[in-house]
Amino acid sequence: MLTDVAVVTLGVLAVAAGAAVFVVDSMARATFALLASFLAAAGMLLALDLVYVAVVTALMMTIEMVVMAVFMIMFMMNPAGLMPMTMVHNVRGSVVVGAGVFAVLTTGIWTIDWPERDGRRPADATRQLGETIMGGHMLVMLVVGIALFATIISGTVLATHRGRYDRFGPELDGERPDDPVPGGLPR
Amino acid sequence: MTLEIVLTVAAALIGVGLFGALSQQSIVMVMMGLELVVNGVLLAGGAAWYFLTPALPDAQMLIVVALVVMAVEMVMGFAATIAIYRARQVDMVDMAEDLNG
Numbered sequence: 001m002l003t004d005v006a007v008v009t010l011g012v013l014a015v016a017a018g019a020a021v022f023v024v025d026s027m028a029r030a031t032f033a034l035l036a037s038f039l040a041a042a043g044m045l046l047a048l049d050l051v052y053v054a055v056v057t058a059l060m061m062t063i064e065m066v067v068m069a070v071f072m073i074m075f076m077m078n079p080a081g082l083m084p085m086t087m088v089h090n091v092r093g094s095v096v097v098g099a100g101v102f103a104v105l106t107t108g109i110w111t112i113d114w115p116e117r118d119g120r121r122p123a124d125a126t127r128q129l130g131e132t133i134m135g136g137h138m139l140v141m142l143v144v145g146i147a148l149f150a151t152i153i154s155g156t157v158l159a160t161h162r163g164r165y166d167r168f169g170p171e172l173d174g175e176r177p178d179d180p181v182p183g184g185l186p187r
Numbered sequence: 188m189t190l191e192i193v194l195t196v197a198a199a200l201i202g203v204g205l206f207g208a209l210s211q212q213s214i215v216m217v218m219m220g221l222e223l224v225v226n227g228v229l230l231a232g233g234a235a236w237y238f239l240t241p242a243l244p245d246a247q248m249l250i251v252v253a254l255v256v257m258a259v260e261m262v263m264g265f266a267a268t269i270a271i272y273r274a275r276q277v278d279m280v281d282m283a284e285d286l287n288g
Contacts, residue, residue, distance in 0.1 A: 050236065075268065
C-alpha cells in the first residue's frame with residue numbers, strides 16, 4: 001500500500017517536473033526540473049527492486065544535469081529567468097503529436113492482455129545484471145564500450161576549434177603554425 | 188503498484204518529451220525533450236523486468252543501453268551545438284534548417 005502511494009506520487013512528480021521543463025522561463029530552472037523528473041524516475045526504479053540501476057540513474061543524471069546547466073546558461077539568452085520567454089514553434093502540432101502518442105500508448109497499455117509474470121524474481125537484481133554483462137550479454141557491453149569511446153573522440157573533434165591539423169597542415173609538416181595571430185618571439 | 192500504472196507514467200514522459208523535442212526552438216531544449224523520452228523508456232524497461240520477465244536479465248540490459256544512449260546523446264548534442272555555434276553563431280534549430288534531410 002505504501003509502495004503504491006509512493007509510486008503514484010513519484011510518477012506524478014516525474015511527469016509534472018518533465019512538463020515544467022518546457023514551462024518555466026529560466027534555463028537553470030528547466031535543467032533542475034529535468035533533474036527532478038529523473039530523480040523521481042530513479043525512485044520508481046527503486047520501488048521496482050532495481051537498486052543498482054536506480055542508483056546509477058540518480059548519480060549519472062545529477063552530474064549530467066549539472067553539466068547541462070552550464071551549457072544552458074552558456075547558450076541561452078535568458079539564463080536567470082528575469083524576463084518571460086517562450087521560444088517555440090509549431091506548438092499546436094507538437095501538442096497533437098505528444099498527446100496522440102500518449103493516448104495511443106495508454107490505450108494499448110490498458111487494453112492489452114499482459115502475460116503472467118514469467119519466472120521468479122532473483123534475490124539480487126544487481127547480481128543478475130552483473131552476471132549477464134560478464135556472460136550472455138557481453139557483446140552488448142563490448143559494443144557499448146566502443147560506442148562510448150567513439151563518442152569521446154568525435155565529441156572532442158567536433159568541439160575543438162583549431163587542432164594541430166589546422167595549424168600544421170594535413171601532413172603535420174608545416175614549418176611554423178598557421179595561426180591567425182602569430183605568436184612567439186620575433187626571429 | 189501495477190504494470191499499467193508504471194507504463195502509463197512512462198507513456199506520459201514519452202509524450203511530454205516528444206512535445207518538447209518538437210516544439211522547442213533552442214537546440215539545448217530539444218535535447219532535454221529527447222532525454223525525457225529516454226527517461227520513459229528507462230521506466231518502461233524497469234516495469235517490464237519487474238512485472239513480466241524478472242527471471243531474464245534482458246530488460247535490465249535494455250535499461251543500461253538506454254542510460255548509455257542518454258550519455259551519448261548529451262555529448263554529441265553539445266559537441267554539435269558548440270560546433271555550429273562557433274561556425275555560424277547558431278543556437279536555434281530554425282537557423283540551421285539547411286541541416287534537415
